[in-house]
Amino acid sequence: MSYVIKIAGKAPVVDYALLIAGSLIDDSKAVSIQYIDGKTIPGTKISAQLIKGDEVVASSAGEILDVLADAFPKVLLAKDASEKWIKFAYEKLTIKNFKELSKDLETLEAHLNFRSFIIGYKITLADVAVWGCLRANPVMGSVIRNSVYVNVSRWYHFLESDKRFGEVATTLSKALNELKKEAKQKQGGQKKKVHMA
Amino acid sequence: MSLTDTLSNLKLSSLVPNSELSNEELALKSQWETLTADGISDDFITELNHFLSDKTYIVGEKPTTGDLTVFKAVFAKAGQWSKGDISVLAQHRHILRWVDLIQEEADVPVDQRIVLNFDSELPREVKE
Numbered sequence: 001m002s003y004v005i006k007i008a009g010k011a012p013v014v015d016y017a018l019l020i021a022g023s024l025i026d027d028s029k030a031v032s033i034q035y036i037d038g039k040t041i042p043g044t045k046i047s048a049q050l051i052k053g054d055e056v057v058a059s060s061a062g063e064i065l066d067v068l069a070d071a072f073p074k075v076l077l078a079k080d081a082s083e084k085w086i087k088f089a090y091e092k093l094t095i096k097n098f099k100e101l102s103k104d105l106e107t108l109e110a111h112l113n114f115r116s117f118i119i120g121y122k123i124t125l126a127d128v129a130v131w132g133c134l135r136a137n138p139v140m141g142s143v144i145r146n147s148v149y150v151n152v153s154r155w156y157h158f159l160e161s162d163k164r165f166g167e168v169a170t171t172l173s174k175a176l177n178e179l180k181k182e183a184k185q186k187q188g189g190q191k192k193k194v195h196m197a
Numbered sequence: 198m199s200l201t202d203t204l205s206n207l208k209l210s211s212l213v214p215n216s217e218l219s220n221e222e223l224a225l226k227s228q229w230e231t232l233t234a235d236g237i238s239d240d241f242i243t244e245l246n247h248f249l250s251d252k253t254y255i256v257g258e259k260p261t262t263g264d265l266t267v268f269k270a271v272f273a274k275a276g277q278w279s280k281g282d283i284s285v286l287a288q289h290r291h292i293l294r295w296v297d298l299i300q301e302e303a304d305v306p307v308d309q310r311i312v313l314n315f316d317s318e319l320p321r322e323v324k325e
Contacts, residue, residue: 109321113290114313116253116298150250150322151294158253 003031003071004051005064009176010039011047013094015061016168017132018048021068023164024075024128031068035175037183061129062086069125078124085118085126089133098139105149112151116158123159131159135169200309204269207303213259222256226263229255233270242289245271249291250322253298260302268299272311279311287319 005018018033025031036042041049050058050067058064065086069079092104108130111118118126134140134156147153160166198206215223229248232241245267249255255263275296278289286293293313300310 106321110319113317113319114294114297114315116294121298121301147251147324150324154251154253157251158258161258 002029002052003057003068004034005031006034006036006041006049006051008036008038008040008047009172009179010037012039013047013133014136014172015048015064015132016135016172017089017129018061018064019168019172020128020132020165021065021076021125023168024123025068025072026075026164030072033175035172035179037176037179061090065125065129076125076128077122078119078126081119082125082129086129089129093130093133094137096137096139098143101137101139105143105152109149109151112155116155118155123162127155127159131156131165132168135165198306200273203305203309204272207265207269207305209260209265209299209303211259211302212265213257213261215262218257218261222261226256226261229263230266233267237270237274242271242274242292246289246291249295254295260299264295264299265303268296268303272296272300276311279313283317283319286317287322290319290322 005022007015007018022031022033040047044059046059048059048061048064049056050064058067065076065082066079069076069082073079088104088107093101093108095101095104117123118130134144134152143149144153144156218226229245232244235241254260255267271292275289275293278285278293293311296311297313
C-alpha cells in the first residue's frame with residue numbers, strides 16, 4: 001500500500017525535509033505528495049500528515065521521517081543515528097531569533113569541521129532534516145550566502161546543488177500556484193453556472 | 198602494499214569523466230593539476246585549504262581526476278597534520294576534511310588512512 005504525504009505549503013515552518021525525503025524515494029507509486037494551499041491540514045492544527053490507505057500513520061515531521069525511513073531504508077539512510085539530528089533540526093534550527101539560533105549553528109559548524117556530511121560519507125536522513133529546517137528558516141538565507149559559518153555554507157551549498165534538495169522550494173511554489181489556479185477555475189465555473197441558472 | 202603503491206593504484210569508483218564537466222570546471226581542474234605538478238609549497242597549501250573551504254570536491258559535486266591528482270600529492274603531508282596540535286589542525290582543516298572524504302571514496306586501506314579526531318575542538322573560523 002502506498003503512502004501519501006500531506007503537506008501544508010504555507011506553514012510557518014514548511015516541512016521541506018518531507019518533500020526532500022519524497023524526492024529521494026523517487027517512486028510516485030510508493031509515495032505521493034499532496035500539497036495543501038494553507039497553513040495547516042484542513043480540520044487539524046498540524047502542518048503535515050502521512051497517510052497509508054485510509055489511515056493517518058504519522059502526524060509530525062519527526063514521526064513521518066521515522067516511518068518513511070523504516071519503509072525505505074536504502075534511500076533514507078542512518079535512521080537511528082539521525083534521530084538526534086532530526087530533533088536538533090526541528091527544535092533548534094527552526095528558531096528565527098538569530099541570537100538564539102547562533103549557538104546551535106556554532107554546534108553544527110564545529111561538527112562539520114572534518115565532516116563533509118553530517119553522518120558518515122553519504123547523504124543521510126540527518127542531512128535531509130537539518131537542510132530542510134535551515135531552508136525553511138527565513139533568517140538563514142543571508143547567513144548562508146555570507147558564509148557566516150564557513151563549513152555550514154559549504155555543506156549547505158553542496159546539498160543544494162543536488163536537485164532533490166535545491167529544487168524543493170520551486171517545486172512547492174509551483175504546486176501551490178497550480179492549486180490556486182484550479183481553485184479559481186472551479187470558482188469561475190461555479191459562478192458561471194449560477195449565472196446561467 | 199606500500200603507501201606509494203596504494204597511491205599509484207588509487208581508483209575512485211564514482212569518478213566523473215571529463216566529458217561531463219563544464220568548460221569552467223575543466224579549466225579549474227586543470228589549474229589545480231598544474232599547480233600540483235609545480236610542487237607543493239606553503240603557498241600552495243594555504244591556497245588549497247582556502248579553496249576547499251567552500252567546496253566539497255575540487256570541482257563539481259563528485260570526485261574527478263583532479264581530486265585524485267591533488268590527493269596523491271598532499272596525502273603524506275595530511276598524515277602529518279592530522280597528528281598535529283589544534284593550531285595545525287585548524288590551519289589545514291579544509292584539506293583534512295577533503296582528504297578524509299577522498300580516502301574513504303578511494304577506499305584507501307584502513308591501516309594507511311589518516312586518522313582524524315572528528316570532534317577536535319577547533320576555534321571557529323571567521324571569514325575575513
